[in-house]
Amino acid sequence: MPRLTSLPIAAARWSARHPKRTIAAWFAFVALATALAFVIPVKETTDADYRIGESGRAHAMLADAGIDAPPMEHLLITAGQGRLDAAAATAAADEIAQRMSAVAGVQQVAPPVWSGDRTSALVSVVVDKAADPAALLSVTHAVAEAHRDLHIAQSGDLTVDAGIQGRVADDLHAAEFLSIPATLLLMLLAFGAVIAAGVPVLLAIGSVAATLGLSAPLSYLIHAEPTVGSLIVLVGMAVGVDYSLFYLKREREERAKGVTTPDAVAIAARTSGHAILVSGAAVMAAMSGLYVVGAATFSSLATGAIVVVAVAVLGSITVLPALLVQLGRWVDRPRLPLLWRLNARIGQGGISRRLIAPVLRHPVVSLVMALALAIPMAVSAAGISLHSANLSTLPPDIPAVATAHRIAEKFPSEGTNALVVVRAKAGQQQVVEARLRELSTRAAATPSFADLGIDPIKVSSDRSVTSVELAIPFSEQDSRTAEAIHLARTTLAPEALDGLGVDYAVGGWAAASLDFADRQSERLPWVIGFVLLLTLVMMVAAFRSVALALISAGLNLLSVGVAFGVLRWIFQDGHFSEQLDFTSPGFLIDWIPIFVMAILVGLSMDYHVFVLSRVREYAASGLPAREAVRQGISDTAGVVTSAAAVMVAVFSIFATxxxxxxxxxxxxxxxxxxxDATVIRLVILPATLVLLGERTWRRARHGVDSAVAAQPGACAHPSAPAYATDREAICAAYASTAAGSATP
Structure with a gap:
């Protein structure tokens, strides 16, 4: 057998020699890593982690001066029916103040504030960050029960966060509950045997569990975003099953040719194992591009994805070979008779050969037709509008969210706003305050702002920082809100503070969203360039072909464009909103496109590397280019289809x-x-490779023995490649090499 020098082969060799040790070590690793989640509390992102640009400077000045807004809870009092009784509402507000004051963590309860039309009253409660939302809600429910003629509801920083966290936890539980049986069912369809179907699913679950545990200590280096757990499940189940599927399919394919289990594992290690390493590295490289943005959300999501992919790769090249050697032919037991016979009747690449045949016969027509479908979808992505998540993107059935919508309608000061924050010497405070009051009056006189209704000025205890709040009478995602912030930054604030020599910045949540979008737009070209360049270099290193690397980059760009176009058409334009149960906010949540780009480039490389590796094997064995493409894609299309089905199934669950x-x-x-797995990998890729012809595989044909000599059974069984002109010499060389090598 040839000397095993590459990492996947070396790992498979050791694991195959020590299967029980490897399996025990893997389970110990998963158990210890999972235990970390119970021992180490996760360090979640804080407001300071999200500070970007001018809004970040404004919020930092407020926090440093101690006048950063503390958490607030608001209780909205409206009439149960008819007009609001002012006396009854006042009595309820007094009871709220009395009961809330006794709750731990409550700092202050403000007197009720009436809406302009006197149909609503609002009681604001200042609380500590450590206050218990459940305790606050219990008071609200008790007062509401005592005043049944009124409608009393609560919303605020703590209750909205609690509602979101609870919903995310429920969603994550639902995803876990549905994704595992769905994946197992697809694996049963792919293999027709219970053990073969269960092995990839169990390894994927182990990868996810281990990563969730490892995320706890890692969160002290890069704080964990609330949605990172959902991402780890999504990516971990997808790639974990895919990698095992690639490996297991190849091992079974070689055994079906008459190769022994140890040799079949060795062939799978050299071929699929190598593809897994390259694919995993591509996913991690693509995800590392998110660090270029320099935002807490992207850094946290990138870290979670990179770790779960690394763990999945580790499991695929270590414990999976050990399991296959230990199980032997038992991996195909117990068989499901109907599915087993169906798979046997279809055979390796049976369906894909029929599908790819017209593409190979008419590559130009096929390529033009496929591009005519994909390019318009990609071009439509140019009209994407981005905005941060806000009330309009939260599930309206969360009670605190529904109440927040009603509060924003009745009380503009609790809706969209901008903050002008000034840092100056204490002796300048009175002048600064006078200028800011003048600024507030001028702003309210423009169509872009409204009267706040309360005193807009706040001053720090040392009189060094003064802020003014400006109410914006539009929703956060309204384009007029961005215009209002731009007006405050370029005209109102500079004119009001001209000549004072002070440090100032315009902030607020709407301004923070605008700054985040600007940061993303500014760095998106760098992210795209980084991801494409890194994957380009990796493809050149893996296949020694610049042409293949350029094809890979082009197909990745096309896949990303199609994904963006689909996102815009569905979520921004609102198509299928009823079927998918959402209300279109008129934009895409700002972090989604760039994240989808990074993860899609990485995941699509799984298929790309797997397919090209097999085509290259046939090309290296001496097969003509067209036949190598036909055979390579036919052999891998079934695996790619099964892998894509797993990914689509898992992602579809998240869509619900x-x-x-x-x-x-x-x-x-x-x-x-x-x-990507159909139009691009089964039509555009083979058509392009056929049109390029022999030029693509020149390096593969140099040293033609690389594929044949890699296969222990290649010179022995009837299905050995017979296209190499010097096949006999290769087999002789292989035989002499095998005599001096150990079999794992």
Whole structure:
């Protein structure tokens, strides 16, 4: 057997020699890593992690001065029926103040504030960050029960966060509950045997569990975003099953040719194992591009994805070979008779050969037709509008969210706003305050702002920082809100503070969203360039072909464009909103497209590397280019289809969840993977390779023995490649090499 020098072969060799040790070590690793989640509390992102640009400077000045807004809870009092009774509402507000003051963590309860039309009263409660939302809600429910003629509801920083976290936890539980049986069912269809179907699923579950545990200590280096757990499940189940599927399919294919189990594992290690390493590295490289953005959300998601892919790769090249050697032919037991016979009747690449035949006969027509479908979808992505998640993107059936919508309608000061924050010497405070009051008056006189209704000025205890709040009478996603912030930054604030020599910045949540979008737009070209360049270099290193690397980059760009176009058409334009159960906010949540781009480039490389590796094997064995493409894609299309089906199934589950960003991510990735595995990998890729012809595989044909000599059974069984002109010499060389090598 040839000397085993590459990492996957070396790992398979050791694991195959020590299967029980390897399996025990893997389970110990998963158990210890999972235990970390119970021992180490996760360090979640804080407001400071999200500070970007001018809004970040404004919020930092407020926090440093101690006048950063503390958490607030608001209780909205309206009439149960008819007009609001002012006396009854006042009595309820007094009871709220009395009961809330006794709750731990409550700092202050403000007197009730009446809406302009006197149909609503609002009681604001200042609380500590450590206050228990459940304790606050219990008071609200008790007062509401005592005043049944009124409608009393609560919303605020703590209750909205609690509602979101609860919903995310429910969504994550639903995804876990549905994704595992769905994946197992697809594996049963792919293999027709219970053990073969269960092994990839168990390894994927182990990878996810281990990563969730490892995320706890890692969160102290890079704080964990609330949605990172959902991402780890999504990516971990997809790639974990895919990698095992690639490996297991190849091992079974070689055994079917008459190769012994140890030799079959060795062949799978050299071929599929190598493809797994390259694919995993491509996914991690693509995800590392998210660090270029320099935002907490992307850094956290990138870390979670990179770790779960690394763990999945580790399991695929270590414990999977050990399991296959230990199980032997028992991996195909117990068989499901109907599915087993169906798979046997279809055979290796039976369906794909029929599908790819017209593409190979008419590559130009096939390529033009496929591009005519994909390019318009990609071009439509140019009209994407981005905005951060806000009330309009949260599930309206969360009670605190529904109440927040009603509060924003009745009380503009609790809706969209901008903050002008000034840092100056204490002796300048009175002048600064006077200028800011003048600024507030001028702003309210423009169509872009409204009267706040309360004193807009806040001053720090040392009189060094002064802020003014400006109410914006539009929703956060309204284009007029961005215009209002731009007006404050370029005209109102500079004119009001001219000549004072002070440090100032315009912030607020709407401004923060605008700054985040600007940061993303500014760095998106760098992210795309980084990801494509890194994957380009990796493809050149893996296949020694610049042409293949350029084809890979082009297909990745096309896949990303199609994904963006689909996201815009569905979520921004609102198509299929009823079927997917969402209300279009008129934009895409700002972090979704760039994240989908990074993860899609990585995941699509799984198929790309796997397919090209097999085509290269046949090309290296001396097969003509067209025949190598036909045979290579036919052999791998079934595996790619099964792998894509797993990914699409997992992503589709996320499309059914209630959080809109999870829907966007699931639909975008699911549709893109489906098109990538069909239109791009079964039509555009083979058509392009056929048109390029022999030029693509010149280096593969140099040293033609690389594929044949890699296969222990290649010179022995009837299905050995017979296209190499010097096949006999290769087999003789292989035989002499095998005599001096150990079999794993």
């Amino acid at each position: 969840l209630s959080m809109l960003e999870m829907k966007m991510m699931g639909v975008g990735l699911g549709v893109a993977i489906l098109l």
